[in-house]
Amino acid sequence: GQQLNQSPQSMFIQEGEDVSMNCTSSSIFNTWLWYKQDPGEGPVLLIALYKAGELTSNGRLTAQFGITRKDSFLNISASIPSDVGIYFCAGRHGGSQGNLIFGKGTKLSVKP
Amino acid sequence: KAGVTQTPRYLIKTRGQQVTLSCSPISGHRSVSWYQQTPGQGLQFLFEYFSETQRNKGNFPGRFSGRQFSNSRSEMNVSTLELGDSALYLCASSSRTNNYGYTFGSGTRLTVV
Numbered sequence: 694g695q696q697l698n699q700s701p702q703s704m705f706i707q708e709g710e711d712v713s714m715n716c717t718s719s720s721i722f723n724t725w726l727w728y729k730q731d732p733g734e735g736p737v738l739l740i741a742l743y744k745a746g747e748l749t750s751n752g753r754l755t756a757q758f759g760i761t762r763k764d765s766f767l768n769i770s771a772s773i774p775s776d777v778g779i780y781f782c783a784g785r786h787g788g789s790q791g792n793l794i795f796g797k798g799t800k801l802s803v804k805p
Numbered sequence: 806k807a808g809v810t811q812t813p814r815y816l817i818k819t820r821g822q823q824v825t826l827s828c829s830p831i832s833g834h835r836s837v838s839w840y841q842q843t844p845g846q847g848l849q850f851l852f853e854y855f856s857e858t859q860r861n862k863g864n865f866p867g868r869f870s871g872r873q874f875s876n877s878r879s880e881m882n883v884s885t886l887e888l889g890d891s892a893l894y895l896c897a898s899s900s901r902t903n904n905y906g907y908t909f910g911s912g913t914r915l916t917v918v
Contacts, residue, residue, distance in 0.1 A: 793838075
């Protein structure tokens with residue numbers, strides 16, 4: 694099925710550094726969501742974006758809905774060890790209905 | 806408020822058998838979706854239910870089926886299991902109250918041997 698292009702695939706950074714990851718699609722989405730998944734658990738919703746150009750923060754996390762509706766990015770500032778995990782972007786063509794299409798994930802490792 | 810509950814957490818089945826997985830959504834959430842997660846394919850959409858009706862279906866064979874009950878609880882069934890069905894099966898619920906951002910359960914880890 695269709696998937697989003699998420700990059701980078703993995704990142705290994707020092708504690709305190711900022712992190713940036715992004716997702717691109719060949720088709721337009723009306724909703725972008727960012728999730729974090731820890732081993733053995735389901736994805737946890739971090740940020741949801743519903744309008745092109747929207748910039749939303751959740752603590753040290755900031756995400757933006759690209760104005761072309763075909764991309765989104767997630768920034769994490771001042772990373773800490775508990776940020777370790779796999780981050781997924783997901784897009785939805787519908788505003789409130791429809792399935793999510795996921796990126797392959799960005800695996801984040803943080804060195805104390 | 807209880808989250809999305811999936812049972813069982815782990816399951817080992819033999820090729821050819823069938824399996825039923827259960828999902829209890831967050832109270833008040835009427836939309837339930839199922840996803841399959843594998844290392845190779847990532848997260849793939851299986852189906853979505855709303856008010857006991859299948860609203861959307863992904864590109865999976867007919868061996869994969871589901872249903873939703875009047876209390877919004879959902880089950881998915883996989884018949885004639887194949888080795889490739891080994892995966893983490895995730896259920897997610899959503900509603901207007903959480904702006905339709907899906908909340909996932911912890912998943913059922915199915916291993917087919």
